[in-house]
Amino acid sequence: MENFTFENPTKLIFGKGTISRLATEIAPEKRIMVCYGGGSAKRNGVYQQVKDALKDHFSIEFWGIEPNPDYDTVMKAVALARQNDIDYLVAVGGGSVIDATKFIAHAIPYDGEDPWQLAIHNELITRSTPLAVVLTLPATGSEMNHRGVLSRRRTKEKVSFITPFSFPRFSILDPEVTYTLPRKQLSNGIVDSFMHIMEQYMTTTGNSVLMDHWAEGALLSLIEIGPKVLEHPTDYDTMANFMLCTTMALNGFVGMGVPQDWATHRIGYELTILYGLDHAETLAVVFPALLTILKEQKKEKLAQYAERVWHIQDGNTDQKADKAIEKTVTFFRQMGLRTRMSEYGIPAEAVDIIYQRLKKSGAVYGEKKNVDAEMARAIFAQSL
DSSP: OOOOOOOOEEEEEEEEGGGHHHEEEEEEETEEEEOOSHHHHSSHHHHHHHHHHHHTTTTEEEEESSSOOOOOHHHHHHHHHTTTOOOOEEEEEEHHHHHHHHHHHTTOOSSSSSTTHHOGGGGOOOOOOOEEEESSSSSSSSSSSSSSEEEGGGTTTEEEEGGGGGGGGGEEGGGGTTTTHHHHHHHHHHHHHHHHHHHHSSOSSSOOHHHHHHHHHHHHHHHHHHHHHHHHHTTTHHHHHHHHHHHHSSSSTTTTTOOOOOOOHHHHHHHHHHOOHHHHHHHHHHHHHHHHTHHHHHHHHHHHHHHTTTHHHHHSSSHHHHHHHHHHHHHHHHTTTOOOGGGTTTTTTTHHHHHHHHEEEEEEOOTTTTTHHHHHHHHHTTTT
């Protein structure tokens, strides 16, 4: 087991009617900016609940944070916050709104010339505006972690930023707000959270008995509830379990003391920035191909995953590994996602385009730091 330091200061407030807790969780003297996406909060009733909860606070609103939030958008929010002396932020939405609000929180007090540097050089983040979350779209786990993702479309960049300053002070999770989510967003959320666990689990065997079983339990939970989420999206207990699974998948608990991969996420960014795929769609395309290309490296863990998660007992280690990959593809497709680039109309030349971009950046990913541009080219070729 590797050395680690674990800390998660985010307070989780879970259950029906909990959005009203905003009124008492934020000090009355705070000047609040509430950040929203494209308008779904008004259609599902969350907006009015937030507005009612903050009726005795000073608050303003910022709307228009897009999926895969863009740097230019968040800098408009930063300017608005500075103009109004904002000293508390509330993100109302899913991962995109939360990640954008995290960056806004870091950029408000930043006095350097180029705030984009905060996303690239995380050590520059030394202070931040307090942040709370009202989660409406379970998927990314951003409501209880120190991670964020930001795009800069005009320069075709998408980066992750990780800093303890990104932990929300508290997050409110009311499963009832998920009842009106489109089926596609539910599918994406299931696969995204499944992959968050896999990035921390699908490495090598023998690292941590506890973390392995914790990860496997979470994977089994998602496999069990995934079809129910799509079939019964207004069943409270189903959606409560879904919401909690997505949060627990990436709040640090699964990853204590174990090697982690994250290559699927990082090279998958290229499919979003270049071809507009949703984040979860990129994961469903890249991961089976990555497992195929790196099967020898991950074979023992694949066999363990086959046995414990998919209950595959027949065959040797190689055969179990192959069956585990097949089962993973089947699950992604059962959840409604495609698993081939060609199914999204992405041309074969994309393989070399992405290769050149990764080669230029000198990027290397994976638990063994061997997913470089050459390896990525093989993975994308496998995923055509």
